[in-house]
Amino acid sequence: MDIPKIEDYMGNMVSKEVLKKAIGDGPEFEIVYEALLKNNESNSSNNNGEENSNTYVTTGVGQKLEQIPLRMRKEPIQTGELILDDTVKRSTTTNISSNESTIDGHEDSSVDVEKIYSTVDKYSQKYGVDRNLILAIIKQESNFNPNAVSSAGAKGLMQLMDFNSEAYGLTNPFDIDENIEAGVKHIKDYINMFDGNLEMALMAYNGGQGTMERRGVKSSSNLYKMPQETQNYVPKILENYRYYRSMS
Template identity: 45%
Template sequence: MGIDSLSTMSKDQLLALESNKSYSDDNNSEDGLQFALVMKALMDNSKKTSEGNEKLQGMQSLQNTQTTPGQRLDYMQMILNDNSNSINNTSISSLASQTNDDTMKKIYSAVDEASKRYGVNSNLILGIIKQESDFNPTVTSGAGAMGLMQLMPENCKEDGVNDAYDIEQNVQGGVKQLKGYIDKYNGDIAMALMAYNAGPGTMQKRGVSSAENLYKMPKETQDYVPKVMSYYKNGI
């Protein structure tokens, strides 16, 4: 039997022939060599077919996943990580917002209490806080003024403030000081604000005896007083 006849036979038929020893086992014979070559070709083809089926199954499996055509798995992982970060960031943002709300509630509560205790308008207190610290209870100026109402260390001692960054203590100490200036200047709010910002000693040195003398004060105070007065009259 020639090689053409062998090539048209099925794999099973060839295996049967081999097991029945229909062909010589002598590797040097022409028929034995032809048989070996055909068997190798069939085995190689069978292997390729098996690998092709595995690839096809793999492709079908990928098609069944919820991915966009051409999307890589490492890209999917990147998206999942990004989504996770987005969730964490959202949670952090919500928490930060909640903390700020809580802080503002404490500030308003402290202002209301100090307003009632010292008889000082709450809008005036809030105006000072806005201008001094922009409602940041932990801020410290270059000159060493601390907290919401920017209390100096010497003022803290005078007003019994142990922790200038504590909201309640800071507001109580600041309003107590402000009330002292309001009384000193017979209820003149503008004069009291000048004293609160620059100190009564500066006012005396510069010959300031009324609100009309604001121009004699440092530039910072000239800006400060009108802004706080606006908050006082119009609200923040």
């Protein structure tokens, strides 16, 4: 048994968890962790044990580690809420389907952010749904990309399946106004169905009412019975919701 290799493996696993808690599990984590592994391998192969003070750790894509914008968690973290620094948020990018859009800072000029926000306000008031909840859903579902398409076929800002679009009279799922109105009506129907229980409504929005019935989900405490995607989805939406409420 190669003890040094086992120790290296365990050390890397501990480092991975510590790093993930520090910066979250977004694309920045993958870049930094890969750089850390490469640096460790480089150090292991250095037989003379001398440190070159002029050597930089790089990400393998032409960036120095210290140049990467990181989303750092600010302590203490209350109830699992992720607080993002404004200067860091603006540099965070996420790929959606074949399109790329900058979230939070909305630096992608192709995204009409003002229209998205004004449309959210309009249908928030029309259907009595908190605008911050709508924004939280849009952020998680599409990262504010009106042209987002999931592998399952969900489309647009609020990621509606074709059968839901048809049910709410949505003719163009990539139209900002149409998609948001249909999505708000959809989540509103679930909120009413579950007597204002937001967690149950979100379970239905993501996993489907039929899935909840088949799996015997009767209350919020039954979230563990839902598919893993939905188990991750509900707390993430609630986290986004708290964030937008704190910013309003």
